[in-house]
Amino acid sequence: MAEEQSQIELLLTFFNYNLINSILVTKPYSFSQGEKMADSANRYVKVGNWIFEVKMVRAIRVEEYGKPYEAVAHVAFNGSDAFIDSYLSKNDNPFERSDFNTFLEFSKLMGAENFRYDRFHNGQRMSKNIKLLEKHEVQPNIRLVK
Numbered sequence: 001m002a003e004e005q006s007q008i009e010l011l012l013t014f015f016n017y018n019l020i021n022s023i024l025v026t027k028p029y030s031f032s033q034g035e036k037m038a039d040s041a042n043r044y045v046k047v048g049n050w051i052f053e054v055k056m057v058r059a060i061r062v063e064e065y066g067k068p069y070e071a072v073a074h075v076a077f078n079g080s081d082a083f084i085d086s087y088l089s090k091n092d093n094p095f096e097r098s099d100f101n102t103f104l105e106f107s108k109l110m111g112a113e114n115f116r117y118d119r120f121h122n123g124q125r126m127s128k129n130i131k132l133l134e135k136h137e138v139q140p141n142i143r144l145v146k
Helices: 002-026 097-109
Strands: 044-047 050-053 056-061 071-078 081-089 114-121 124-131
Touching (some): 097 114
Antiparallel strands (some): 044 050
């Protein structure tokens, strides 16, 4: 029991230090091109008979953490799917194309295969699904001729 307690304390210390202090307080972690969260940190952690899984992320639109933010959104992860659960902005600022592309990129980094969202148009709910495929560089077919 004491060993499990120390594992839990170690895990909480790890999460508090790495996730809160390193990422949120000092600066956000920037992934390299093509790097996924699975390459740098696992979305699943096992402690005792429990597995802890990242299922929801809160995103804030702000230049520096701790400053007042312009918008907040929640992204839920279910298996290989990412879903924008909510979006709320100050002064009714719209969710722009650049925001959308940022959420797509984040979902790829988290290892999601599908990106889902709902939009309301003329009072009708429209569900959208985007397949997040890895982009492969096209290699030119080069032939040497005399």
